[in-house]
Amino acid sequence: MTRFIVCIFALLLSFQSLAAESAPTDESIKNLLDAMNAKQMLEKIRAQNASSVKASILGQLGGKQLNPQQEKVLNTTSEKISSIMAEVMTWENFQSIYTSLYKKNFTQEEVNALTVFYKTPAGKSAMNKMPAVTQQIILESQKLLVPVQDRIQQAAQEGAVEFRKAQ
Numbered sequence: 001m002t003r004f005i006v007c008i009f010a011l012l013l014s015f016q017s018l019a020a021e022s023a024p025t026d027e028s029i030k031n032l033l034d035a036m037n038a039k040q041m042l043e044k045i046r047a048q049n050a051s052s053v054k055a056s057i058l059g060q061l062g063g064k065q066l067n068p069q070q071e072k073v074l075n076t077t078s079e080k081i082s083s084i085m086a087e088v089m090t091w092e093n094f095q096s097i098y099t100s101l102y103k104k105n106f107t108q109e110e111v112n113a114l115t116v117f118y119k120t121p122a123g124k125s126a127m128n129k130m131p132a133v134t135q136q137i138i139l140e141s142q143k144l145l146v147p148v149q150d151r152i153q154q155a156a157q158e159g160a161v162e163f164r165k166a167q
Contacts, residue, residue: 024111029102030095032111035118036127038098039091044131046089052135053085054078059142062149 033039057074066074102111117123145152 022107022109024103024106024108026099028108028111028115029099032102032115032118033095033098035115035123037124038094041127041131042089042091042094045134046086048131048135049082049085049089052138053081055139056142059139059146060149062146 054074057078106114118127
């Protein structure tokens with residue numbers, strides 16, 4: 001019986017040490033983010049944001065031709081939206097988000113392996129291409145919604161009416 005208790009105790013200690021070892025450190029996550037050029041990637045995303053906002057608004061208009069006054073309003077609006085987004089899309093905000101999420105979702109071993117990968121030519125290439133790929137995914141996904149935009153708007157309006165009735 002004593003051997004059984006000792007074995008259980010040893011198992012519990014080993015699980016605790018595994019759990020403690022598996023959480024990545026802030027420093028290792030910082031090294032990973034550096035290897036990923038995450039700060040520079042955020043800057044590229046911020047720079048591309050203005051065109052994405054404008055494209056999104058144009059997508060919602062369904063390819064409608066704009067007159068010069070509408071074009072001016074579109075440009076002003078997209079610039080305002082981009083400026084507002086830039087206020088919160090700071091490196092300080094994203095670094096804390098990355099650190100928190102990487103700690104929750106990756107082990108120290110995985111963070112180490114990712115850091116090694118992103119220091120390789122293939123890893124660097126992948127990170128350099130990600131902002132453009134992400135932007136293209138957003139633009140392509142918006143195209144999928146254009147044909148059903150009227151149906152979505154109608155469903156939203158019907159839902160709003162039903163919501164008011166339910167109050």
